Amino acid sequence: MPRSDEAAAFFHAVYSAVQEIPYGKVTSYAHIAKLVGTPQRPRQVGVCLKHLLEDPEARFNNDNVPWQRVINSKGIISPRSQPSGSQNQAAALEAEGVTVSRGALGELTVDFKDFGWFPPILPSEAAEGLQPHDDDEGEQSP
C-alpha cells in the first residue's frame, strides 16, 4: 500500500499504462514513467511492479497486469525481476512470441523488433533502416 494518495495515483497510472502494452510487445520502465507524467522516476515504476506479486487478490496483480512486458532501457530483462533470475519472465515473453536471446553473462535481451509499442532507445545499428511508426494516442486536448 502506498503511503500517500499521490503515490496511489502513481501506482494506478503505472498499472494502467502497463496494461496498455499490446500482446507480444515490450517497453521500458522509463517509458512507463514518462507516460504517467513522471519521467524522472523509472525506479518507482519497478517498485510498483514488484508489489504486483505480493497481492494476488489486489485490484492490480500479476494476473491482470502484464508486468513481464516491462524491461529496462537496455533491452534486457531486469535480473532482479524474479528470485530465480528472471527466467520466468523470459519464458512468459517467449510464450507471447517475443524473441529473447541469452547473453554470455546470462543476460536476457529482447529483440528490438519486439519494441513495438513506444520504442525507448534505438541502438545505433538497429536505428538504420528502421522506421518507428507514428504513435497516435490521441490524448491531446488543449
Next chain:
DNA sequence: CTCCTGACCGAGC
C-alpha cells in the same frame, strides 16, 4: 523519527 535499499535512467568521465 532517521537510515538504507532498490524490477531504473542518463549524463559524465
Next chain:
DNA sequence: CGCTCGGCCAGGA
C-alpha cells in the same frame, strides 16, 4: 567502450 554519480522517492528496519 565501461564505470561512477546524481536524481527520484516508496517501504522496510
